[in-house]
Amino acid sequence: MNIHEYQAKQLFADAGVAVPFGTVAQNEQEFDQALSALPDGKPIVVKAQIHAGGRGKGTFKDGYQGGVHVVSDATVAKEKAKAMLGNVLVTKQTGEEGKEVSTVYFNEATDIEKEYYLAVLMDRATSQPVIIASTEGGVDIEEVAESAPEKILKVLIDPALGIRSYQARQIAFGLELSGDSFKQCVKLVTKLYNFFWSKDCSQVEVNPLVTTPAGDVLALDAKVNFDANALFRHPDVVELRDLTEEDPKEVEASKFDLNYIALDGNVACMVNGAGLAMATMDIIKHYGGSPANFLDVGGGANEEQVENAFRILVSDDTVKAILVNIFGGIMKCDVIATGIVNAARKLDMKVPLVVRLEGTNVAEGKQILADSGLALEPADSLAEAAEKIVKLAAEA
């Protein structure tokens, strides 16, 4: 689960990780109050809040340039914020549809001495948290990893021991800090790791981390992702979820425990099991089609879930055909077939449907489909199903 930068910085501040002071506004009436809390006469950073990176270099749908501006005073800050609110920002991470800005974040501008990179994430290869730091901050860290891997410092943390002082020092020494900056960095790294661990984050990224001419160390940006599996023990984090940032079809699917991800093709699919669902997308592509979604209905889907899954699939106007691929194990094919027939009748489905059933009670399932009188095409193998659906989508 993702959150906004302003939410992440609030969590940082609560955890004792130094951040610049900031306030938010969600409409023009809130501008004055938000800006009055900032120190007088100092430059202000105005930042559009969306769940995507590349905001500074982004462009709004009406042509307005940049989702991040540094301005000299509150009057200009208001103008910038007004131009951003309600406007749709397109960045390299949002796709061409962009994302609507419903919150602007005002930050006290920080004098920057030097920019660094700092992150904590779970390292799959070692099954341990890892702190990653670099003297090359404020740039794309993946590019640094490519071009100058020696500038990337990694410190693995034993999950049972937690972060030790020498490890935090390793990071601060690695960033070539000294004096008060060194001490502040050790403290910040320790607090950041403890935040990552206690809140079940999957990733915490600070890019850039900065030093100021006065020697202070601050997190100038904040990106935080949470492990969805652990949200049950963090109700405070769940409250930060912003549903307007997510695809409405994905939000709807999550209400019924369906695992749905929207894609840009026109062949929809409904599958049981995540691996088979991915493989079904792949085989659609293999036969020349383009998948409209990933949809895993899970191992024990019932009739209601099948119906809701269809409803979500047909709500997408770009869908030209639907492929159902079920390998019935626990889930019996006759139950699925009944669910499909009922859903197709109830929703009055117009798009062509190819159904491939295999596994438990497959003969009964196929019989139910055949007796339904519905215009759906059965298929015996996944390859046959994929070939048929791609042809039907092309004709539609």
Added chain:
Amino acid sequence: MSVLVNKDTRLVVQGITGSAGSFHTSQCIEYGTNVVAGVTPGKGGQKFQDSVPVFDTVQDAVDKEGANVAAIYVPPPFAADSILEAIDSEIPLVIAITEGIPVKDMAEVKARLATSNTRLIGPNCPGIITPGECKIGIMPGYIHKPGKVGIVSRSGTLTYEAVWQITSAGHGQSTCIGIGGDPINGTSHLDAVKLFHEDPDTEAIILIGEIGGTAEEEAAEFIKDNVDKPCAAFIAGRTAPPGRRMGHAGAIVSGGKGTAEAKVEAMLDAGISVAETPSHIADALFKVWNP
């Protein structure tokens, strides 16, 4: 004719009285699995289906019934605790079916596993089956057939697809191991391949992988250097968009790492026959294996 589990397996089921645990335990007993005990704290002294004794602790199941494999159907918030209990009871093989365990919990479990003699399979997996002898998990038993093909996979239904293709072609499986779709798991592709490599009754190996991580590449490297048995593979997720988790928590391409292309390339480089589609997994194996 198998690895890890067989007719001598003495299974204890943790979470046996829960809805998933009781349903799947019944199915496993019906298949012929030797279920010797169940564990549900607070329900010690009861009997499951009038025959299987239920204990309060895993240690009791070990002491009184000689349990040597544990299956875990405990809900996600408590599943890591159950795995740790099985490790502390020195159960040599633990199979965690539970989906949705927090990654942090698994990092702690993994650290504990490193200093123990326990092997973990899963979590978030269909389980393990040695056809005709022992089924532990949620896979449909009847699609399997005793035979010579070892299968290791991160996915449930995609494994059934491969199993069914082999069975339909008249052949069978030595053991099928579902290692699960989580980013931190116990047994890896590489571990499973090593087991099949050393098993005299496994003649051929199928690896089913998916995007995310580098476990498939590590297995491919081992096969390249060590394994003479015919191997086939399928990698799911060629069309998955980067940065999105495709159902499985571990199935994500991030920072250009864990792509299907890189995995397929590693497989081909190791001389593994790679299936172009999930419908052709058995065909890919028969290209290199003449049973």
